[in-house]
Amino acid sequence: MSASxxxxxxxxxxxxxxxxVVLLSGCELLGDDPTPGAADVDVISYDTxxxxxxxxxxxxxxxxxxxxxxxxLDGWTWLIQGSDFGEAIIPFSSDESRMIKLLDPAGRFAHPxxxxxxxxxxxxxxLLKRWVDEGAVGPLGSSPFTSSxxxxxITHEDEASITVVDTDAWLIVRRLHLEDYGFSSRARVxxxxxxxxxxxxxxxIGSPRAEDVQTVAKFNRFNELITKYDTPQPGLIALHxxxxxxxxxxxxxxxxxxxxxxxxxSDMAAIEVPVSFAxxxxxxxxxxxxxxxxxxxxxxxxxxxxxxxxxxxxxxIKGVKQGFGQFAISPDGSRMWGTGMQSKTVTLFDISNxxxxxxxxxxxxxxxxxxxxxxxxxxxxxxxxxDANTVAIVNTYLDLIExxxxxxxxxxxxxxxxxxNGAYVFVSNQNSQGMYAARHTMxxxxxxxxxxVIETATATVVKAIELPSKPGLMGSRVVIPTFR
Ligand code: HEC
Numbered sequence: 001m002s003a004s005x006x007x008x009x010x011x012x013x014x015x016x017x018x019x020x021v022v023l024l025s026g027c028e029l030l031g032d033d034p035t036p037g038a039a040d041v042d043v044i045s046y047d048t049x050x051x052x053x054x055x056x057x058x059x060x061x062x063x064x065x066x067x068x069x070x071x072x073l074d075g076w077t078w079l080i081q082g083s084d085f086g087e088a089i090i091p092f093s094s095d096e097s098r099m100i101k102l103l104d105p106a107g108r109f110a111h112p113x114x115x116x117x118x119x120x121x122x123x124x125x126x127l128l129k130r131w132v133d134e135g136a137v138g139p140l141g142s143s144p145f146t147s148s149x150x151x152x153x154i155t156h157e158d159e160a161s162i163t164v165v166d167t168d169a170w171l172i173v174r175r176l177h178l179e180d181y182g183f184s185s186r187a188r189v190x191x192x193x194x195x196x197x198x199x200x201x202x203x204x205i206g207s208p209r210a211e212d213v214q215t216v217a218k219f220n221r222f223n224e225l226i227t228k229y230d231t232p233q234p235g236l237i238a239l240h241x242x243x244x245x246x247x248x249x250x251x252x253x254x255x256x257x258x259x260x261x262x263x264x265x266s267d268m269a270a271i272e273v274p275v276s277f278a279x280x281x282x283x284x285x286x287x288x289x290x291x292x293x294x295x296x297x298x299x300x301x302x303x304x305x306x307x308x309x310x311x312x313x314x315x316x317i318k319g320v321k322q323g324f325g326q327f328a329i330s331p332d333g334s335r336m337w338g339t340g341m342q343s344k345t346v347t348l349f350d351i352s353n354x355x356x357x358x359x360x361x362x363x364x365x366x367x368x369x370x371x372x373x374x375x376x377x378x379x380x381x382x383x384x385x386x387d388a389n390t391v392a393i394v395n396t397y398l399d400l401i402e403x404x405x406x407x408x409x410x411x412x413x414x415x416x417x418x419x420x421n422g423a424y425v426f427v428s429n430q431n432s433q434g435m436y437a438a439r440h441t442m443x444x445x446x447x448x449x450x451x452x453v454i455e456t457a458t459a460t461v462v463k464a465i466e467l468p469s470k471p472g473l474m475g476s477r478v479v480i481p482t483f484r
Contacts, residue, residue: 041127044127044130044131044134044137045139046076046131046137046138046139047139049127049131050076050127050128050131051075051076051139053120053124053127053128054073054074054079055074057112057117057118057120057124058073058112059073059074060117061112061115061117062074068115069083069084069085070083070084070085071083071084071088076138076139077138080136080138080144081169081171082171085439085466086098086170086171086172086439086465086466087171087172087173089132089136090132090172090173090174090175091132091135091136091143091144091145091173091174092132092133092134092135092136092143092174092175093132093133093174093175094128094129094130094132094133096175096468097132098439098440099128099132100125100128100129100132101440102440103119103120103125103128104125105119105120105121105122105125109440144173145166145169145171145173145174146222148166148168148169148173149168149198150166150167150168150198150419150420150476150477151164151165151166151167151173151194151198151221151476151477152164152165152166152167152417152426152451152474152475152476153192153194153201153203153474153475153476154192154415154428154451154467154471154472154474155189155190155191155192155203155415155471155472155473155474156189156449156467156468156469156470156471156472157188157189157190157470157472158188158469158470159469159470160177160178160179160183160184160185160186160187160188160189161175161176161177161178161189161468161469162175162176162178162189162192162203163175163176163467163468163471164176164223165426165451165465167419167424167426167476170453170463170465171465172465172467174223175468176223178205181217181225183205183212183213184207184209184212184213186207186208186209186212187205187206187207187212187213188205188206188207188208189203189204189205189472190203190204190205190206190234190235190236190251190472190473191203191204191235191236191237191472191473191474191475192237192473192474192475193237193238193239193246193475194475194476194477195239195265195477196239196477197477198221198477199220199221200218200219200220200221200226200265201218201219201221201475202216202217202218202219202237202239202246202265203216203217203219203237204216204234204235204236204237204248205217205234206232206233206234206251210232213228213230214230214231214232214233214234215228215229215230215231215234216228216229216231216234216237216248216261216263216268216270218265218268227267227268228268229261229263229268229269229270231248231261231270232250232254232256232257233250233251233253233254233256233257234248234249234250234251234261235248235249235250235251235252235254235280235281235283236248236249236281236282236283236326236473237283237475238283238284238285238292239265239285240285240289240307241285241287241288241289242289243289244264244265244266245262245263245264245265246262246263246265247260247261247262247263247283247285247292247294248260248261248263248283249280249281249282249283249294250278250279250280250281251279251281252279252281252297252325253279254278254279255278255279256278257278257279258274258275258276258277258278259272259273259274259275260272260273260275260280260283260294260303260305261273262310271310273305273310273312274312275294275303275312276299276301276303276312276314277296277298277299277301277303278296278298278299279296279297279298279299280294280295280296280297280303281294281295281296281297281324281325281326282294282295282324282325282326282327282338282339283326283327284326284327284328284329284336285307285329286329286333286351286354287329287331287332287333288333289307290306290307290308290354291304291305291306291307291351291354292304292305292307293305293327293329293336293351294327295317295322295324295327295338296323296324297323297324297325297341297342298323300316300317300321300322300323301314301315301316301317302314302315302316302317302324302357303315304354304357306354313354313355315357317359318359319343319359319362320340320342320343321342321343322338322340322341322342322343322345322347323340323341323342323343324338324339324340324341324347325338325339325341325369325370325371326338326339326370326371326372327339327372328372328373328374328381329351329374330374330378330396331374331376331377331378332378333351333352334350334351334352335348335349335350335351335352335396336348336349336351337349337372337374337381337383337394339369339370339371339372339383340362340369341368341369341370343362344364344365344366344367344368344369345362345363345364345365345369346362346363346365346369346372346381346383346392346394347359347360347361347362347363348360348361348362348363348399360399361399363394363399363400363401365383365385365388365392365401366385366388366390366392366404367385367386367387367388367390368385368386368387368388369383369384369385369386369392370383370384370385370386370413370414370415371383371384371414371415371416371473372384372416373416373417373418373425373478374396374418375418375422375425375456376418376420376421376422376478377422378396379395379396379397380393380394380395380396380402380456381393381394381396382394382416382418382425382427382454383416384413384414384415384416384427385404385413386412386413386414386430387412389406389410389411389412389413390404390405390406390410390413391404391405391410391413391416391425391427391454392404393405393459403459405454405459405460405461407452407460407461407464408435408436408464409429409431409436409450409452409461409464410427410429410450410452410461411429411430411431411432411433411435411436411450412429412430412431412432412433413427413428413429413430414427414428414429414430414471414472414473415427415428415471415472415473415474416428417474417475417476417478418456418478419476419478420477420478422456423455423456423457424453424454424455424456424462425453425454425456426451426452426453426454426474426476427451427452427454428449428450428451428467428471428472428473428474429449429450429451429452429471430449430470430471430472431447431448431449431450431470432447432470433447434447436448436450436464438466439466446469446470448466448467448468448469449466449467449468449469449470449471450464450465450466450467451464451465451467451471452464452465453465
């Protein structure tokens, strides 16, 4: 499927999902009182209870004739599609939904009063809020984005949560809070990896306190926690391209754990693979699935693991201290780039023979490189340069930095993820200095993080999506083709 998602096919898909659900669940027919109190309504019907509020109070400014802020409210699919700035509501999360925050009659905005119309009643507000918390079910009975194919899971280390973005619709579609799964509010989710078919996803969850659960957790596509493997200081995750295993490195800050993990994805049974150094972080598997490469932030050594028998070779990295944060391997498995967080360079290794790795050149980048990805055709490597507010693009034929992407929403770029067809690169941005202004400034809210969408054909930012807070690394079901 094309990643340039047209409005028609987006609506068509939503409709198709809704239709499937309504055929299964049947339709609820309710009374026709247009604005009943929230408490009086048993089952909320979109047409009867929700659309009628929009029709009476909103569509004079938000319909096909006048879509203020790009938001149309003359139908469920329009509402779900959001405004020019992104989503209007996040299903199941009214407290984090822009529309609910703006409409709160007791709040500072009390929209549409702020634009000269009457604010909505408490009853209407409670009904809208409940409808969002029950999943923003549409006229045909289903919650939006329940069957999305392409999802990006963005970690928020500082607030124990994950934002889920649909990378076809370019909208936030779910917010997940680790406390709801029984984790501590201090839990720090570091990285996510997603099965190629999207059926399950895995997250490394640590904590600054040793007594808290530290684990590799497995969730299904409905975001239910299935099982977990407890282990100290889990860092990055790499899925094996063909076998039922994944690999986990340790956090950069981990000073004790001298091992990485091989975990069986089906039942999360694990084997520890001892390595010679602590705090190994960077982690990548050759696309053919034969060798794994990992390295430490503190010690300039690389562990090269033969995955057929888990034997480890140690390779000494030459030159200045690198402190690799992450590795990315070309689709043909011959070349690997690493982000030297201490050297402020990206470094190329020839890994065509994993038993005779050759360290090649290092390219200077304008700050600390954090995360990187090859494009699926192998032609470029995109690198987030956190403190320089740029995304550097390495041309892998010339082995030169060809371009730097800058944009007001690229502020402290962190995680990076490419779509399977290579058309778009997604970059999470921390915006810690608050240089990127929120669409609506709410008292007490942190500056928003951002997720930018870079079109690879033009190397330009085509969309900036506001995130609820500072994001970290992220994961999606990217399927990089394998040439062997
Ligand atoms: C009199 C015109 C008017 C009416 C009526 C109105 N709006 Fe708006 N709405 C606007 C304008 C103008 C903006 C953009 C400026 C702003 O954000 O305040 C806006 C912005 C919004 C936004 C923010 C979009 C974004 O992403 O920034 C939401 C959500 C919204 N309206 C929902 C509603 C709802 C729901 C109703 C009915 C209860 C409603 N509006 C009624 C004019 C109106």
